[in-house]
Amino acid sequence: xxxxxxxxxxxxxxxxxxxxxxxxxxxxxxxxxxxxxxxxxxxxxxxxxxxxxxxxxxxxxxxxxxxxxxxxxxxxxxxxxxxxxxxxxxxxxxxxxxxxxxxxxxxxxxxxxxxxxxxxxxxxxxxxxxxxxxxxxxxxxxxxxxxxxxxxxxxxxxxxxxxxxxxxxxxxxxxxxxxxxxxxxxxxxxxxxxxxxxxxxxxxxxxxxxxxxxxxxxxxxxxxxxxxxxxxxxxxxxxxxxxxxxxxxxxxxxxxxxxxxxxxxxxxxxxxxxxxxxxxxxxxxxxxxxxxxxxxxxxxxxxxxxxxxxxxxxxxxxxxxxxxxxxxxxxxxxxxxxxxxxxxxxxxxxxxxxxx
Amino acid sequence: xxxxxxxxxxxxxxxxxxxxxxxxxxxxxxxxxxxxxxxxxxxxxxxxxxxxxxxxxxxxxxxxxxxxxxxxxxxxxxxxxxxxxxxxxxxxxxxxxxxxxxxxxxxxxxxxxxxxxxxxxxxxxxxxxxxxxxxxxxxxxxxxxxxxxxxxxxxxxxxxxxxxxxxxxxxxxxxxxxxxxxxxxxxxxxxxxxxxxxxxxxxxxxxxxxxxxxxxxxxxxxxxxxxxxxxxxxxxxxxxxxxxxxxxxxxxxxxxxxxxxxxxxxxxxxxxxxxxxxxxxxxxxxxxxxxxxxxxxxxxxxxxxxxxxxxxxxxxxxxxxxxxxxxxxxxxxxxxxxxxxxxxxxxxxxxxxxxxxxxxxxxxxxxxxxxxxxx
Numbered sequence: 099x100x101x102x103x104x105x106x107x108x109x110x111x112x113x114x115x116x117x118x119x120x121x122x123x124x125x126x127x128x129x130x131x132x133x134x135x136x137x138x139x140x141x142x143x144x145x146x147x148x149x150x151x152x153x154x155x156x157x158x159x160x161x162x163x164x165x166x167x168x169x170x171x172x173x174x175x176x177x178x179x180x181x182x183x184x185x186x187x188x189x190x191x192x193x194x195x196x197x198x199x200x201x202x203x204x205x206x207x208x209x210x211x212x213x214x215x216x217x218x219x220x221x222x223x224x225x226x227x228x229x230x231x232x233x234x235x236x237x238x239x240x241x242x243x244x245x246x247x248x249x250x251x252x253x254x255x256x257x258x259x260x261x262x263x264x265x266x267x268x269x270x271x272x273x274x275x276x277x278x279x280x281x282x283x284x285x286x287x288x289x290x291x292x293x294x295x296x297x298x299x300x301x302x303x304x305x306x307x308x309x310x311x312x313x314x315x316x317x318x319x320x321x322x323x324x325x326x327x328x329x330x331x332x333x334x335x336x337x338x339x340x341x342x343x344x345x346x347x348x349x350x351x352x353x354x355x356x357x358x359x360x361x362x363x364x365x366x367x368x369x370x371x372x373x374x375x376x377x378x379x380x381x382x383x384x385x386x387x388x389x390x391x392x393x394x395x396x397x398x399x400x401x402x403x404x405x406x407x408x409x410x411x412x413x414x415x416x417x418x419x420x421x422x423x424x425x426x427x428x429x430x431x432x433x434x435x436x437x438x439x440x441x442x443x444x445x446x447x448x449x450x451x452x453x454x
Numbered sequence: 455x456x457x458x459x460x461x462x463x464x465x466x467x468x469x470x471x472x473x474x475x476x477x478x479x480x481x482x483x484x485x486x487x488x489x490x491x492x493x494x495x496x497x498x499x500x501x502x503x504x505x506x507x508x509x510x511x512x513x514x515x516x517x518x519x520x521x522x523x524x525x526x527x528x529x530x531x532x533x534x535x536x537x538x539x540x541x542x543x544x545x546x547x548x549x550x551x552x553x554x555x556x557x558x559x560x561x562x563x564x565x566x567x568x569x570x571x572x573x574x575x576x577x578x579x580x581x582x583x584x585x586x587x588x589x590x591x592x593x594x595x596x597x598x599x600x601x602x603x604x605x606x607x608x609x610x611x612x613x614x615x616x617x618x619x620x621x622x623x624x625x626x627x628x629x630x631x632x633x634x635x636x637x638x639x640x641x642x643x644x645x646x647x648x649x650x651x652x653x654x655x656x657x658x659x660x661x662x663x664x665x666x667x668x669x670x671x672x673x674x675x676x677x678x679x680x681x682x683x684x685x686x687x688x689x690x691x692x693x694x695x696x697x698x699x700x701x702x703x704x705x706x707x708x709x710x711x712x713x714x715x716x717x718x719x720x721x722x723x724x725x726x727x728x729x730x731x732x733x734x735x736x737x738x739x740x741x742x743x744x745x746x747x748x749x750x751x752x753x754x755x756x757x758x759x760x761x762x763x764x765x766x767x768x769x770x771x772x773x774x775x776x777x778x779x780x781x782x783x784x785x786x787x788x789x790x791x792x793x794x795x796x797x798x799x800x801x802x803x804x805x806x807x808x809x810x811x812x813x814x815x816x817x818x819x820x821x822x823x824x825x826x827x828x829x
Contacts, residue, residue: 152794181786181793183793183797184748184779187783198787208632209743285633314624315620
């Protein structure tokens with residue numbers, strides 16, 4: 099009896115080790131930090147704390163890290179990233195970085211807003227930056243890095259509003275003048291995406307019907323697929339999702355039932371393998387640029403503490419990704435309309451609403 | 455078989471003590487060894503990593519405070535699952551009961567903001583216990599009356615509870631502002647951080663009292679561990695639970711109502727899990743939001759297994775899990791070990807300890823079966 103159990107234990111252990119080693123070896127290459135080559139020395143040590151999504155989320159955390167890595171190679175700053183596994187880690191990770199002399203420290207995600215407010219008072223000499231964090235009154239050593247998602251979404255709306263009437267782009271375009279939006283949670287941040295998308299679509303196609311559905315979270319891919327199916331059933335042929343991982347399910351629905359998709363945050367043509375035949379474009383949120391610019395300001399001694407910054411089209415904080423596989427099929431008229439909308443927003447001729 | 459057991463009672467007792475305390479210690483040592491090999495193969499400095507792990511969890515009063523902070527909710531969920539195990543029930547849905555307990559505390563903490571702490575704190579804790587127990591009640595009745603397995607029903611109730619909270623914090627209970635969360639509870643309803651209870655002069659004289667983020671919830675948790683131990687060992691309630699867990703048929707024959715014992719045991723388990731949510735709301739976040747628990751209800755299962763169902767054993771088991779979690783920040787900062795590798799090492803530690811107790815449990819059950827067949 100004992101021998102039997104020790105066999106079970108041995109097999110289980112062997113399996114654990116196997117599982118343990120595979121990711122262990124893989125992540126070794128990932129985390130190898132590029133050595134800064136002969137850059138002007140600076141004493142700035144920049145660091146970031148991920149939210150529980152961690153590195154590898156192909157979204158905010160990875161993009162923030164991209165910004166830090168660029169600062170490392172271009173500005174010669176020392177960098178460090180601490181990944182959070184649970185909510186309890188936020189405060190201790192930020193605290194440990196602050197006491198280890200890192201500044202600025204980037205906290206990624208709105209769930210860390212309160213923590214940043216609290217820890218920043220304990221370390222008045224350390225600078226903090228909150229990605230996607232809206233502080234009511236940021237202290238002098240804190241900057242909130244926010245994005246004008248409505249502006250990028252407006253451009254996505256222009257593309258969708260014109261594409262739904264143009265069958266030359268794809269055989270997935272139907273006769274109905276209907277497009278769709280999938281939101282993660284029904285919160286002000288996501289409403290900005292929806293409001294911009296609707297405004298952009300109506301600006302070029304006043305009669306277009308935009309159907310919006312919300313998943314209630316940012317993680318449930320099955321729900322995203324389900325919402326995608328219902329939108330397509332209601333004749334939507336271009337769908338924009340601002341819903342984190344939920345959108346990955348919506349991409350599946352588009353591939354299944356034949357509709358075009360507009361990605362979000364990153365250029366999802368690159369980050370979602372096999373999505374090329376439905377990925378019309380993506381609304382990119384350039385967190386990396388915001389992070390890099392903030393580190394650069396800190397190096398130059400002009401850290402924008404006490405401010406809430408908004409990165410829009412003008413600042414390069416949001417933008418539309420290339421059309422990739424649809425580049426040759428999207429007519430020049432659509433490309434011109436996008437360019438015109440971009441110039442109008444940058445010049446201030448058009449102000450995109452944040453709410454519906 | 456029974457002869458050998460009866461022949462050497464002294465030796466058996468001694469073996470029992472060694473198994474209780476020695477086996478987990480040996481498991482930790484083996485886990486450190488395997489963890490070192492993993493880090494060595496992946497190109498990290500294992501010595502520096504374990505030094506950082508220790509420094510980050512026990513290296514200073516503040517670090518130890520962080521360990522206590524993380525152990526607090528796990529003591530409650532560990533007790534919840536362990537009490538269920540004692541009655542032969544697998545309460546896999548502690549997470550859902552935790553959410554309901556947290557919700558009750560977050561709601562009552564706002565309503566009772568004007569009350570003094572000695573009125574507010576007990577009401578919040580009792581309210582959380584009631585909410586947790588209520589969330590376990592339906593699965594308990596379904597189990598007792600029609601035999602619906604508690605693993606399925608408590609799990610389903612976890613989803614209902616989590617989505618209910620998720621909806622409430624973006625809807626009816628949402629605080630004004632950008633973030634989906636409830637309004638902050640009153641100061642009197644909060645569990646204070648331990649170091650705030652002492653004057654600056656005392657802290658100056660006794661710097662080891664600077665426990666950082668650790669709050670009074672740890673004291674409540676240890677108190678409940680002792681209470682649960684006493685209930686299981688000395689009361690009729692505990693005796694009936696253990697009897698049903700040991701052999702329901704014999705318990706029924708002996709005059710114990712199995713169905714009412716099941717209902718009572720699962721509701722007590724739910725009440726303990728509810729307290730876990732309450733201490734997180736009252737001592738850490740002061741509000742409730744979507745992701746306020748990092749799966750403490752599920753980690754509680756591992757805590758209960760490591761503790762071998764013993765309420766007093768839950769305390770060191772939860773401290774072990776708390777320490778592994780508290781040390782991970784410094785492991786990344788000082789030894790450059792990525793979080794993923796740290797998670798693997800934590801999993802190896804848990805696996806070795808839990809596997810050992812699972813195996814012992816199976817062996818004991820086999821022996822018990824063999825004995826009852828022989829008898």
